[in-house]
Amino acid sequence: MRSATTSGELRAHNRVRLLRAVHDCGATRTRSQLTRDLNLARGTASVLVAGLAEDALLHEEPAAGHTRGRPTQVPGPHPGGPLALAADVREDAWELAACELGGRVSVLEVQPHDGTPEGALASLGQAVSDHLSRRVVGLGVALAGPVRHDGLVDIAHLGWRSVDVPRLLALGRRASGPDPVVVGNDAGLAALAEARRGRLRGVRLGLHLHVDFDLGGVLVVDGRPLDGASGPGAEFGHMPLGGGDRPCACGATGCWGQEVGANALLRHVGLAYGGGRGRAQAEEVLAGSREAVEAGARALGLGIAALVNAHDPEVVTLSGHGPALLERAGEALTGSCAPALMAIRRERPPRIEAAALGWRGTLLGAMESVFDAFLTPEGLERWRETGPDQGADTPGSRNVTHSTPKQKILQ
Amino acid sequence: MRSATTSGELRAHNRVRLLRAVHDCGATRTRSQLTRDLNLARGTASVLVAGLAEDALLHEEPAAGHTRGRPTQVPGPHPGGPLALAADVREDAWELAACELGGRVSVLEVQPHDGTPEGALASLGQAVSDHLSRRVVGLGVALAGPVRHDGLVDIAHLGWRSVDVPRLLALGRRASGPDPVVVGNDAGLAALAEARRGRLRGVRLGLHLHVDFDLGGVLVVDGRPLDGASGPGAEFGHMPLGGGDRPCACGATGCWGQEVGANALLRHVGLAYGGGRGRAQAEEVLAGSREAVEAGARALGLGIAALVNAHDPEVVTLSGHGPALLERAGEALTGSCAPALMAIRRERPPRIEAAALGWRGTLLGAMESVFDAFLTPEGLERWRETGPDQGADTPGSRNVTHSTPKQKILQ
């Protein structure tokens, strides 16, 4: 968030701070707590809350437990307030959910698909279209592959090459779709969710690794996954850290991800792998074959050591199949990790933990990415202009200018 | 910089913005340019500049070339303004310099030392003490090894183990030393300098690699090198990216830095290496042995490819011996880099460039690290309180409270 330089921007800035605080705590904190936490005067908080309530962004409800003193209120999502649509697209199905401010998720639809870009995205686009309303402030889509800033996606194991996700989503949709449409990869979005509502909360530098068929990972800096120059990063799986030397579908050789994910497990026990099939079998291997699991865990530990040497994160979190590897072969993991650490890192090695949000993280991350775009001075200003819930409470009391047209933001 | 939330902080914030703009451009821009660039009203700029001039932070001089209209002024360092002390400690000598706002450097002393922590740091501490004055707003020290947040430093090739740099610097110094004392490693500081005054200026995500005896490297995010949890990062040299499998002095195996720096060059031609000796010979090898140079360049390129896969930086900059490797064996470098890239990275690979500041970067980075601490609302407030150039221009015109004591900040 760019910081305020004029007194006018101050107000917008404080509106965002308050709304973000409500969102980040899941609408659990009372107004008086928020006032203290944000270092506001009570009077300022009054004005801010009143303004946000009038704009259908907040709605206060009485707090549950009291002690003494005048009872305080808990600001939470407004019944007519903003909604983020979030979609998680996996190899054989997608899931679409609506999320309100504060993070409450309602699953709207789950549908299988045939794995082709068109098959997966056209049906999702239709579902998105069905659930559009003035309340929708954006769509976040999680996909299992590298995403470029222009929305093009490659998913090697599904054979997706430079797939234009926003365009395919728009098939059969009415004129104006959700705005913005944020496309991100599963590992990066899982990391984002973990940073906001999981184990990486409050962590200045964390490392998140997401184990699915492949391995994805990112650094989380000050609560935000680190983007690359041409798109979200999250490609730690394509460094040669696992000790192998297989050619990888990505075009490089010896990629770490080749040795760690579900594909590696399947390969290890001689099953067919690749193409995005075999989730069920992989889970059987994970439960059954100690040897395959330990091999994966060792490769995971080896790479973690290299990344810890280089980046010195405070915590390493694992999502997807990662927690299972940690639970069933934790000693193999740490046993391969420790000797590969620099001596000075061994004194205080980072914690290696299961992510708090598990597989749900990718969907929650898609939601957070939408709210990240919304919870800005610009996002709130647009909400005011497009005017949801117009005139219901206070007819004619506002001078709304319906001037600025919606603008497409892709990242 | 934490952003303003009250109207009082607004002024402090804008003072910082203006001063930072003057510093970052090297005191070249005119007041009218700055006013436009920072989106200030002319009146606001007037007040800000007047205030900063009264506090002995800025001094305006007439601009050189005019066109039409009333001539404008160029704000630059005040003759009694803040000075940053910056030291570059190498294996056999140190250099101490004083830097004014805007970045002009005056070398104060250069002295050889015996390579021991005491030998190097006591004499440097004495020199620092000799040049202390009320104008000094901090000391930055660049060292060739990992630094922890508490100021402890390890330099494997010099045998420094958990050396308490601030303490040794204080030997024989009078009661109050410079404040803050910022200790950083050479690669990280070179990256910082490059981010502010070199090729990484304005780059959102860059990768900087510093080749000396070993190899150091960091990501530069939004103009700042990425710190680790327990200290500045800059340890990319200790990932297994170079294709070797030698045990490293750091305690791990196969470290990339083993294959790239001056030590690797010396080893490649059968000369003694390690212990921080052999800078002259290494430069001869660099000039003479094509084979050794190409081996180093290949290892460098291989690691760069892995890092580009993972992080997707916009530019990769090389300092120390890096530019020589690039110049004398650029094809070997790119030849080993390209095939190790993911296919999607090959389409638009990042530029690999020599750093603009060369070996000077470490010293300049040490300076920037001091100004980074100073150019904050807190830093400027302290300057006001400790009151440089008190009452010279405007005796008794200010109500200065000499209350807040100096406070030690180490990082």
Added chain:
DNA sequence: AGGCTTTTGTTCACGCCAAGAGCATAAGCT
């Protein structure tokens, strides 16, 4: 039950800040 204490919300006067208009200034240009 009634009064007291405690905490929170509301209102308003105040001070501070940046914006912006009007005017002054100092050059180049004709």
Added chain:
DNA sequence: AGCTTATGCTCTTGGCGTGAACAAAAGCCT
């Protein structure tokens, strides 16, 4: 010498957060 142009300065204006005074709404105590 007078005009044009860009910049600096000053003063008024509107907006914002602060903090004090007051009101409100509960729990607590006698």
